[in-house]
Amino acid sequence: MGSIYAMIAVGFNIIYNVTEIINLAQGEFVVLGGLVMVFIRVTLSIPTILAFPLTLLIVFMVGVLFDRLAIRPIKQPSVMTLIIATIAASMILKGSAMFIWGKDPYDLPAFSGRTPINFLGAFIQPQALWIMGLLVVIVLALTLFFERNIMGKAMKACADNPDAAKLVGINVNHMILLSFALSAAIGAVAGIGMTPLALMEYDRGAMLAVKGFAAVILGGLGSFPGAILGGLVLGLIESLGAGYISSGYKDAFALIILLLLLFVKPSGLLGNATVAKLKKF
Amino acid sequence: MFRIGRRSRIFFVCALLIAPWIIQVIPTISHYLDVLVFAGIYTLITIGLSLLMGYAGQISLGHAAFFGIGAYISGILTVQYEWNPWFCMLVGVVVTVLVAFLIGTPALKLKGHYLAMATLAFGIVVFIFFNEEVAVTGGPDGMGGIPGLSIWGYSFDTELKYYYLVWGIVAAVFLFSVNLVHSRLGRALRAIHTSEIGANAMGVNVSVYKIQIFVYSAALASIAGSLYAHYINFISPGTFDLSFSVKLLIMIVIGGMYSIWGAILGAVLISFLSFEWLEMFKEYEILVFGLILLFVTIFLPDGIISLPKKLRGIMGKSKKPSGQKRD
Numbered sequence: 001m002g003s004i005y006a007m008i009a010v011g012f013n014i015i016y017n018v019t020e021i022i023n024l025a026q027g028e029f030v031v032l033g034g035l036v037m038v039f040i041r042v043t044l045s046i047p048t049i050l051a052f053p054l055t056l057l058i059v060f061m062v063g064v065l066f067d068r069l070a071i072r073p074i075k076q077p078s079v080m081t082l083i084i085a086t087i088a089a090s091m092i093l094k095g096s097a098m099f100i101w102g103k104d105p106y107d108l109p110a111f112s113g114r115t116p117i118n119f120l121g122a123f124i125q126p127q128a129l130w131i132m133g134l135l136v137v138i139v140l141a142l143t144l145f146f147e148r149n150i151m152g153k154a155m156k157a158c159a160d161n162p163d164a165a166k167l168v169g170i171n172v173n174h175m176i177l178l179s180f181a182l183s184a185a186i187g188a189v190a191g192i193g194m195t196p197l198a199l200m201e202y203d204r205g206a207m208l209a210v211k212g213f214a215a216v217i218l219g220g221l222g223s224f225p226g227a228i229l230g231g232l233v234l235g236l237i238e239s240l241g242a243g244y245i246s247s248g249y250k251d252a253f254a255l256i257i258l259l260l261l262l263f264v265k266p267s268g269l270l271g272n273a274t275v276a277k278l279k280k281f
Numbered sequence: 282m283f284r285i286g287r288r289s290r291i292f293f294v295c296a297l298l299i300a301p302w303i304i305q306v307i308p309t310i311s312h313y314l315d316v317l318v319f320a321g322i323y324t325l326i327t328i329g330l331s332l333l334m335g336y337a338g339q340i341s342l343g344h345a346a347f348f349g350i351g352a353y354i355s356g357i358l359t360v361q362y363e364w365n366p367w368f369c370m371l372v373g374v375v376v377t378v379l380v381a382f383l384i385g386t387p388a389l390k391l392k393g394h395y396l397a398m399a400t401l402a403f404g405i406v407v408f409i410f411f412n413e414e415v416a417v418t419g420g421p422d423g424m425g426g427i428p429g430l431s432i433w434g435y436s437f438d439t440e441l442k443y444y445y446l447v448w449g450i451v452a453a454v455f456l457f458s459v460n461l462v463h464s465r466l467g468r469a470l471r472a473i474h475t476s477e478i479g480a481n482a483m484g485v486n487v488s489v490y491k492i493q494i495f496v497y498s499a500a501l502a503s504i505a506g507s508l509y510a511h512y513i514n515f516i517s518p519g520t521f522d523l524s525f526s527v528k529l530l531i532m533i534v535i536g537g538m539y540s541i542w543g544a545i546l547g548a549v550l551i552s553f554l555s556f557e558w559l560e561m562f563k564e565y566e567i568l569v570f571g572l573i574l575l576f577v578t579i580f581l582p583d584g585i586i587s588l589p590k591k592l593r594g595i596m597g598k599s600k601k602p603s604g605q606k607r608d
Contacts, residue, residue, distance in 0.1 A: 022397070022398065024397075069575075070575055073579045074579055079394060080334065080338065081578055083397050084530065084578050085578050085579075087527060087574070088572075088574035088575035088578060089571070090571075091567050091568070091571030092575065094571075095565055095568025095571055096568060098565065098568075099565060099568060103564075206405075207405070210405060214402070246413075249409060251405070252410075255403075255409075258398070258402045259403060262387070262388065262398070263387035263388070263399075
């Protein structure tokens with residue numbers, strides 16, 4: 001689960017870095033990723049290798065629509081209106097998911113079977129390895145994108161200073177659009193990865209978003225290495241807490257950690273307090 | 282600055298007094314009284330939220346938790362310990378104030394998104410607590426047998442009586458809040474909303490004021506929770522989940538968060554929408570509410586309450602230059 005939180009956290013950070021918006025609908029992208037994959041893989045029985053990119057494409061488009069219909073039309077953007085807009089959009093996504101798929105949880109066949117692998121005496125689901133692999137791929141792809149690709153560099157410029165980016169001819173609106181679409185796609189990867197392990201239903205979004213955000217804060221808002229570390233640490237704490245203290249409170253651990261962190265060290269483990277102060281919101 | 286006219290207050294009070302009689306005469310809408318009782322309970326919360334969000338500019342996604350704490354304290358103390366309900370309501374408020382103070386003090390130092398997420402997380406933690414502590418709260422099955430309210434032998438046992446009780450409290454809270462808005466605190470809050478740094482520089486103690494208003498709005502939510510518990514005599518965790526916090530947010534935004542009138546309008550409107558007019562959508566109402574919320578955020582950022590003013594502006598008949606309407 002840690003890798004899933006890490007992916008969601010990376011999604012949060014991409015949008016936050018470019019727009020300084022915390023997208024409360026981030027969890028909905030994960031749900032959508034899982035459910036669309038179920039539809040393509042199980043209902044249309046298209047093999048995983050094709051269904052995977054197809055799902056990414058669909059959720060990517062949802063991210064584009066999200067920016068176009070919910071974020072950009074707002075005339076006087078303030079923290080509050082943007083939060084409200086993302087909440088509204090998440091309700092619409094959730095409602096649509098309920099409308100299309102109903103309330104039942106869905107299962108997805110694991111990528112390579114469900115026979116546990118014996119790894120140094122511990123039994124691991126092959127799907128868990130797949131998820132970790134996907135996380136590594138995402139990290140590598142994003143690093144290449146932001147360091148080597150002109151689009152990625154333009155996005156980084158927007159994150160540093162949107163006005164200056166505009167002056168050198170970068171279309172900031174396009175970059176915002178791209179950031180939403182990208183993080184939607186990453187959310188979809190997380191959803192596809194976790195569905196064979198944990199099933200997927202329409203109302204998972206909010207909890208996933210909050211936990212992803214906890215991972216973000218754990219690692220420091222805006223920091224990619226922090227997001228990944230935060231996600232992994234959170235997953236570890238959660239499973240330890242569920243095992244040793246109480247499984248009923250499993251979901252509460254991440255949130256209590258989030259609250260404690262916000263109160264004690266909001267800049268996160270790897271974050272920098274002075275940088276946080278300079279941010280607009 | 283727009284001040285509340287004496288006329289609109291008198292009109293409001295008259296409408297409140299007369300409404301139940303009209304409703305009871307017409308048989309097809311006689312159950313609207315029940316909806317109005319709920320609307321009154323929600324109004325108590327939205328008035329507080331309007332002060333917090335509209336005036337102080339701080340977002341909270343955890344007020345369902347305070348509503349729930351009020352309801353559960355009333356429920357637990359009256360059912361298991363058979364204390365006086367009014368006293369329990371007071372205990373609920375005191376506990377909520379303490380909790381809000383503990384949560385608010387660190388959370389309100391944070392800005393924008395952090396506060397939203399902190400209150401959101403807090404709300405979910407409280408919800409999980411209600412669900413898991415079966416011995417105390419009855420768990421997911423909820424708890425029943427909560428007694429109704431009575432005072433000196435006069436019991437509020439009919440919808441009509443409860444209607445007057447709830448809206449009487451709403452009216453008192455309303456007056457108090459309006460005075461609050463026009464007091465030193467209200468001016469300070471508006472200054473904070475416009476510019477926190479500016480307010481600070483002018484000698485406004487930003488964090489103290491923000492915490493005060495947060496605690497005040499939490500206390501109102503707690504009273505509302507107690508009233509709710511004594512009205513329907515049964516509570517379960519499902520009432521106090523995240524979607525209720527979001528629904529409160531919708532009420533505020535749709536009514537108009539910069540105005541206490543907007544808070545009342547929003548609460549009444551959403552109550553009718555969700556109990557009556559959108560019944561046919563059942564669970565899909567979330568889709569409808571999402572669309573409404575998005576629409577209002579984009580096209581009517583000041584809520585429905587600003588609609589008459591906007592229309593006048595479009596017709597070109599507005600005599601005064603339009604300032605921001607504040608209450």
